[in-house]
Amino acid sequence: xxxxxxxxxxxxxxxxxxxxxxxxxxxxxxxxxxxxxxxxxxxxxxxxxxxxxxxxxxxxxxxxxxxxxxxxxxxxxxxxxxxxxxxxxxxxxxxxxxxxxxxxxxxx
Amino acid sequence: xxxxxxxxxxxxxxxxxxxxxxxxxxxxxxxxxxxxxxxxxxxxxxxxxxxxxxxxxxxxxxxxxxxxxxxxxxxxxxxxxxxxxxxxxxxxxxxxxxxxxxxxxxxxxxxxxxxxx
Numbered sequence: 001x002x003x004x005x006x007x008x009x010x011x012x013x014x015x016x017x018x019x020x021x022x023x024x025x026x027x028x029x030x031x032x033x034x035x036x037x038x039x040x041x042x043x044x045x046x047x048x049x050x051x052x053x054x055x056x057x058x059x060x061x062x063x064x065x066x067x068x069x070x071x072x073x074x075x076x077x078x079x080x081x082x083x084x085x086x087x088x089x090x091x092x093x094x095x096x097x098x099x100x101x102x103x104x105x106x107x108x
Numbered sequence: 109x110x111x112x113x114x115x116x117x118x119x120x121x122x123x124x125x126x127x128x129x130x131x132x133x134x135x136x137x138x139x140x141x142x143x144x145x146x147x148x149x150x151x152x153x154x155x156x157x158x159x160x161x162x163x164x165x166x167x168x169x170x171x172x173x174x175x176x177x178x179x180x181x182x183x184x185x186x187x188x189x190x191x192x193x194x195x196x197x198x199x200x201x202x203x204x205x206x207x208x209x210x211x212x213x214x215x216x217x218x219x220x221x222x223x224x225x
Contacts (some may be wrong), residue, residue, distance in 0.1 A: 021222050053151065056147070063143075067184065070137070
């Protein structure tokens, strides 16, 4: 199972989120030293979170697979292969034998 | 002859009653939607935890994330929902409550790691 582009993008997004979490803990430590209250995350963390969310949204949309049409007559649902046992299927019918006889009788 | 006509009529009714869409493809599309929603609820939970949301704000944020997901999924379906799903509810609401549980789990998890420890 190879890594698709979407998967790599999602991985990068998760890494960015982890880095944002780490930056926030550092910022909290700084606040502890300066004895300020936490009013909100710093600007660079907010930017990282937004970038991470966008990347992860991209991954979540592209990675799980594509939508398949549910219309019975659409191009996605055309049967493109014949069964493998065609050699064992007999195309024969009693009409093959009967029809010429009937024609003969009607002629007489 | 009457019986023959009757049975023919019945069979044609059965054909008319038959579902007019592919159930397997619909199921596969639903699976794709569940994957997307679950993953984005987890990501949304982590983000809400890092931002330090508490109480109602977090749930409002969850609604926001799910709205973004719905818009993205509709865009993925090229804005023609009825080609891929039988109703709008499938793409807008399915997987909402299950995602909420994952969201709360990762929200509290990230909040604890970032803000408490």
